[in-house]
Amino acid sequence: xxxxxxxxxxxxxxxxxxxxxxxxxxxxxxxxxxxxxxxxxxxxxxxxxxxxxxxxxxxxxxxxxxxxxxxxxxxxxxxxxxxxxxxxxxxxxxxxxxxxxxxxxxxxxxxxxxxxxxxxxxxxxxxxxxxxxxxxxxxxxxxxxxxxxxxxxxxxxxxxxxxxxxxxxxxxxxxxxxxxxxxxxxxxxxxxxxxxxxxxxxxxxxxxxxxxxxxxxxxxxxxxxxxxxxxxxxxxxxxxxxxxxxxxxxxxxxxxxxxxxxxxxxxxxxxxxxxxxxxxxxxxxxxxxxxxxxxxxxxxxxxxxxxxxxxxxxxxxxxxxxxxxxxxxxxxxxxxxxxxxx
Amino acid sequence: xxxxxxxxxxxxxxxxxxxxxxxxxxxxxxxxxxxxxxxxxxxxxxxxxxxxxxxxxxxxxxxxxxxxxxxxxxxxxxxxxxxxxxxxxxxxxxxxxxxxxxxxxxxxxxxxxxxxxxxxxxxxxxxxxxxxxxxxxxxxxxxxxxxxxxxxxxxxxxxxxxxxxxxxxxxxxxxxxxxxxxxxxxxxxxxxxxxxxxxxxxxxxxxxxxxxxxxxxxxxxxxxxxxxxxxxxxxxxxxxxxxxxxxxxxxxxxxxxxxxxxxxxxxxxxxxxxxxxxxxxxxxxxxxxxxxxxxxxxxxxxxxxxxxxxxxxxxxxxxxxxxxxxxxxxxxxxxxxxxxxxxxxxxxxxxxxxxxxxxxxxxxxxxxxxxxxxxxxxxxxxxxxxxxxxxxxxxxxxxxxxxxxxxxxxxxxxxxxxxxxxxxxxxxxxxxxxxxxxx
Numbered sequence: 001x002x003x004x005x006x007x008x009x010x011x012x013x014x015x016x017x018x019x020x021x022x023x024x025x026x027x028x029x030x031x032x033x034x035x036x037x038x039x040x041x042x043x044x045x046x047x048x049x050x051x052x053x054x055x056x057x058x059x060x061x062x063x064x065x066x067x068x069x070x071x072x073x074x075x076x077x078x079x080x081x082x083x084x085x086x087x088x089x090x091x092x093x094x095x096x097x098x099x100x101x102x103x104x105x106x107x108x109x110x111x112x113x114x115x116x117x118x119x120x121x122x123x124x125x126x127x128x129x130x131x132x133x134x135x136x137x138x139x140x141x142x143x144x145x146x147x148x149x150x151x152x153x154x155x156x157x158x159x160x161x162x163x164x165x166x167x168x169x170x171x172x173x174x175x176x177x178x179x180x181x182x183x184x185x186x187x188x189x190x191x192x193x194x195x196x197x198x199x200x201x202x203x204x205x206x207x208x209x210x211x212x213x214x215x216x217x218x219x220x221x222x223x224x225x226x227x228x229x230x231x232x233x234x235x236x237x238x239x240x241x242x243x244x245x246x247x248x249x250x251x252x253x254x255x256x257x258x259x260x261x262x263x264x265x266x267x268x269x270x271x272x273x274x275x276x277x278x279x280x281x282x283x284x285x286x287x288x289x290x291x292x293x294x295x296x297x298x299x300x301x302x303x304x305x306x307x308x309x310x311x312x313x314x315x316x317x318x319x320x321x322x323x324x325x326x327x328x329x330x331x332x333x334x335x336x337x338x339x340x341x342x
Numbered sequence: 343x344x345x346x347x348x349x350x351x352x353x354x355x356x357x358x359x360x361x362x363x364x365x366x367x368x369x370x371x372x373x374x375x376x377x378x379x380x381x382x383x384x385x386x387x388x389x390x391x392x393x394x395x396x397x398x399x400x401x402x403x404x405x406x407x408x409x410x411x412x413x414x415x416x417x418x419x420x421x422x423x424x425x426x427x428x429x430x431x432x433x434x435x436x437x438x439x440x441x442x443x444x445x446x447x448x449x450x451x452x453x454x455x456x457x458x459x460x461x462x463x464x465x466x467x468x469x470x471x472x473x474x475x476x477x478x479x480x481x482x483x484x485x486x487x488x489x490x491x492x493x494x495x496x497x498x499x500x501x502x503x504x505x506x507x508x509x510x511x512x513x514x515x516x517x518x519x520x521x522x523x524x525x526x527x528x529x530x531x532x533x534x535x536x537x538x539x540x541x542x543x544x545x546x547x548x549x550x551x552x553x554x555x556x557x558x559x560x561x562x563x564x565x566x567x568x569x570x571x572x573x574x575x576x577x578x579x580x581x582x583x584x585x586x587x588x589x590x591x592x593x594x595x596x597x598x599x600x601x602x603x604x605x606x607x608x609x610x611x612x613x614x615x616x617x618x619x620x621x622x623x624x625x626x627x628x629x630x631x632x633x634x635x636x637x638x639x640x641x642x643x644x645x646x647x648x649x650x651x652x653x654x655x656x657x658x659x660x661x662x663x664x665x666x667x668x669x670x671x672x673x674x675x676x677x678x679x680x681x682x683x684x685x686x687x688x689x690x691x692x693x694x695x696x697x698x699x700x701x702x703x704x705x706x707x708x709x710x711x712x713x714x715x716x717x718x719x720x721x722x723x724x725x726x727x728x729x730x731x732x733x734x735x736x737x738x739x740x741x742x743x744x745x746x747x748x749x750x751x752x753x754x755x756x757x758x759x760x761x762x763x764x765x766x767x768x769x770x771x772x773x774x775x776x777x778x779x780x781x
Contacts, residue, residue, distance in 0.1 A: 008487065010553030015602060015756040017487070017552060050473075053447030055480035056488040066553060070486060099450040102457040103728075109460065136517070252727040260723060 005078045007031075007059075007067040009038065022059075022067060024082040029059065031067065043084065051076065051086070051094065114268065118241055119275070126236035131181065131200065134236055138198035154186035155207055161186050164205075167216055168223050171291045175227050182230065184223070186210070193308050197226040199235030212308055213301060221284055221298035228283025234276045242269050281330055285337045299334040302327050345408060346391035354405065358396065362436060363693070365392040366746050367705040369438060392436070434750040436703070441742035443481030445732035451477055452731040468499035478738060479549065484747060492555075493548040493766065501766030508771060533771075535569040536562055540768020546599060547764040554602035554758050560594055568594045581623045585615040592691045602756040604698040610691050618686040622679050629672075636665075682708050692745065699750040706744040714740055 005022040009031060020031040020038055029046055031038040039061075047060040057075050060066040069075045079086050092098055145151045154161065165184055169176060176182050181201025193209040203226045205219065213219045229235065246265050253261035285295040306327040347354055350364040368388050394400045455470035475491040482489045508530075515526035539562055546558035572587035589610050596608030685708045692704030718733035 012553045013758050014754065015552040015554050016752075016754040049480070050476075052451070052477045052480050053444050054442040055477070056483070056486075058490070064553075068487060093454050094447070094450050096450065099453045102453045106453070106457050106460065109457075253723055 003078055003081055005069060005075065006071075007069045009033075009067050010065060012064040012066070020067065022069075022078075024078075024084070048079075048086065114245075114271075118244055119237070119272065122237040122240040122244075123233070125240055126233040129236060134181070134199040134201075134233075137239065138200040138202055138235075141198060142202070142204075150191060151187040151189055151204075153188060155188045156186055156210060160210075164210070164216060164219060168220050171220050171293060172224055172227060172287055174290065175224070175231070175287045179227065179230050182227070193305055195222050195226055197229040197235065199233070199239070201230045203227065203230070209305075212304055214304070215297075217293060217297040218301035218304070220293065221288060221295070222301055224284035224287050225280045225298060227287070228280030229276065231283060232276070232279050234280065238269075238272065238276065241272050245269055245272075277330060278333065281334055282337060285334055289338075295334060295338045299331045299338075302331055302334075344387075346395050346404065349387050349391040350395070352395075356395075358398070359693075361392065361395050362703055362748065363705050365396075365436065366438070366703050366744065367707070369746075434700070434748040436746050437485040437749050438746040439742040440483045441481055441735075441739045442483060443477060443735050443738065445735040448477055448731040448735050464502075465499065468495040468502060471495075471498055475548075478734075482738070482742060484551065485749070487552050490550045491548055492550060493544070497766040498770065501768075501770030504767050505770040532570075535565040537768045537771045538569065539565040540765060541772040542595065542599075542768075544764040544766055544769040551601065552753065554756060556599060556601050557759065558595075558599050560598035564594060564598075580627055582620075582627075584623060585612065585619045588619070588687060589615055592695075596691075596695050600759065601697055602758050604753075604756045606695060606697050608691060608695040610694045614690045615687050618683040618690070622676065622683050626676065633669075678712065681712060685711060697747070698756070700753075701748040703746045703748060704744060706741065711740060 003023075007020050007022050009018040009020045010016075011018075018033055018038070020033050023030045023032070024043065027043050028040050029043050030040045041061050045062050049058045049060070051057060051072050054072060056068050056070045057072045058066045058068050076086060142151070156164075164186075168184065179201050183202045185202060185204045186207065187204055188207045191206060191208075193206065193212040195203065195205045195209050197203050203223055205223065209222065210219060213222075242265070245268050246261075249265040249268065250261050253264050281298065284298050288295040288297070347356065350356075350361065350368060352360060352364050356364070365388060369385075394404050451473055455466070455473060458466040459470050472491065472493055472495050475493065479489040479491040512523075512526045512530065515522040539558075539560060542558045542560070546556040549556045568587070568590045572583065572590050575583040576587050589612055592608050592610050596606045599606045685706060689704045689706055689708075692702045695702045714736065718737060721729040721733050
């Protein structure tokens with residue numbers, strides 16, 4: 001036996017509402033209308049809806065007709081009084097404890113995913129993507145840069161190009177042998193002194209960098225650094241990681257503004273690019289030392305590049321977000337690595 | 343004792359429509375008052391004012407009595423007025439929509455949904471969607487009865503799977519080159535009306551109220567006519583035909599939506615839509631034309647200058663930058679104007695929509711609602727999304743507060759109709775591609 005519970009009954013065929021009083025008797029749900037007993041159903045066949053705040057709850061019968069109880073607190077008491085367990089799933093899912101635990105777990109997952117998960121996943125994915133993907137992405141980047149006038153034919157003489165190429169390829173021969181996609185290109189560019197590696201292994205050296213370098217050792221060191229990016233598949237990994245970060249940050253911040261989500265994504269990605277630069281630096285130090293060259297050439301070239309950039313318009317505010325980590329920090333790392341293993 | 347007109351903030355020449363709208367707006371305001379004797383008294387006063395003024399005969403008697411005798415002498419029943427005025431088939435009873443959900447309750451559902459969706463790599467998101475929709479449907483009450491949502495998670499999961507495949511297909515086409523990409527975009531555009539039709543069908547078929555499902559039965563040809571036909575017309579006329587398209591969309595959705603055996607009907611007067619939409623459209627057109635003229639003029643002068651030194655070019659581009667900077671606040675102002683115009687149109691749409699003999703009333707205060715939306719987006723942004731559930735609930739509460747149904751008699755004679763099968767693909771695709779259903 002249990003108390004009385006006021007409810008509306010809807011038969012599912014019309015919108016008519018019947019005022020009923022529900023009781024529970026020996027595992028059966030009994031509905032009494034104005035003119036006596038309306039219907040009875042075994043409670044085991046009644047589907048009780050999950051509590052959702054102050055929303056009315058329903059007790060649905062097998063034929064789709066249902067009772068609607070406006071007062072969800074009263075329903076809970078009524079069920080408890082009758083010794084019927086309320087839907088367990090709904091209860092554990094709606095406890096504040098569970099919500100807070102979920103929140104903590106999600107923050108942990110977010111941080112762990114950002115620090116370890118995404119880099120590991122992108123590394124795995126980059127290793128398993130067919131080479132053609134990296135190749136077509138690289139081709140697309142190069143042709144876009146050429147269309148935009150950012151890359152022009154090199155102004156270095158063929159002899160100078162040939163000499164540089166020979167020096168680079170003989171010094172870094174063991175590394176190049178492990179990189180089947182490797183190629184070396186010289187281009188003139190208004191972008192200033194710079195060099196970059198494309199995902200498929202193409203290394204592009206810009207003329208201003210060659211002009212800025214004090215000696216060829218420094219150019220070789222820069223190419224060794226770029227080969228580090230190629231060997232660690234930083235190109236593809238960066239594409240994957242920034243796509244994921246962009247989507248995640250966009251989902252969180254797009255309500256605020258697109259500027260905020262762009263800035264947020266840049267901030268998060270800067271950690272990744274720092275890691276990439278460090279990896280590439282380590283690779284360069286290692287390969288230069290193996291070839292019997294002085295790894296400090298990379299440090300001196302970095303200092304020179306920093307100086308050149310400082311003299312230009314850029315720098316200042318943007319340097320906090322720049323994709324190259326603070327150069328002094330990198331130089332210190334290179335020097336330390338050079339000293340460490342004489 | 344203030345006159346019934348004063349209570350509703352009206353003058354004695356107010357129309358019946360004005361009266362119901364004012365009553366509704368006042369009730370909306372009332373809901374935000376702290377509950378207590380003051381609110382109850384005000385509520386009773388509002389109900390009484392509405393009861394008297396909405397019935398033409400009682401209003402006539404009241405007007406006559408009011409002008410003859412001083413207001414204080416008027417007999418006022420001292421007994422508390424029932425919250426819902428008694429039903430009478432002739433004039434109908436105003437039943438307000440009410441959203442009783444609370445942010446805290448939704449937060450708990452939302453956070454667990456999110457975690458499980460992430461942990462299961464998105465598979466749980468189908469179940470999460472059902473729980474979310476159930477929360478928003480069940481907490482929406484009309485005449486003390488809740489709505490309900492019945493979609494099956496497996497159907498949604500299948501739909502999501504297909505949507506994801508389609509989305510990846512488009513991304514793949516983008517990689518393949520411009521021609522496949524344009525072709526894939528074209529295919530999506532052509533499929534859009536069909537997807538929207540399916541989305542509307544699915545949502546309607548899975549929504550119920552008082553045990554009866556809704557259903558949406560527009561024909562594909564009609565949907566294509568409205569979305570592609572009128573859409574093209576809008577583009578060709580540089581937006582001038584947009585009010586026509588909006589009216590067609592409103593009509594398409596309302597006139598093909600049924601609640602059980604009860605059909606909806608929407609007869610929006612074009613004039614009302616034009617009044618709100620035409621000024622922003624014309625202003626935008628003129629501004630665009632003016633900018634084009636300036637741009638054409640300046641590019642000519644730039645050509646003339648092209649022999650000059652680079653310094654001139656620098657000055658010129660700086661000047662252009664200033665123009666752009668000046669345009670940003672203008673653009674933001676225009677965005678607000680446009681959003682307000684569309685909300686006004688939505689009020690008009692509701693106020694000309696009927697479910698069978700029962701009329702809807704909407705008195706959404708546009709300015710306040712825009713502020714609420716702005717605050718909501720700030721809340722979400724600055725909490726990195728954590729306050730999203732509270733923002734969504736605030737929004738639902740606000741929207742429901744200003745919507746009501748003028749019930750003529752009861753809904754007792756509405757009967758169920760044969761249920762149609764609806765697939766979730768359209769709904770999920772519409773969500774994946776961020777298609778706007780317009781309602």
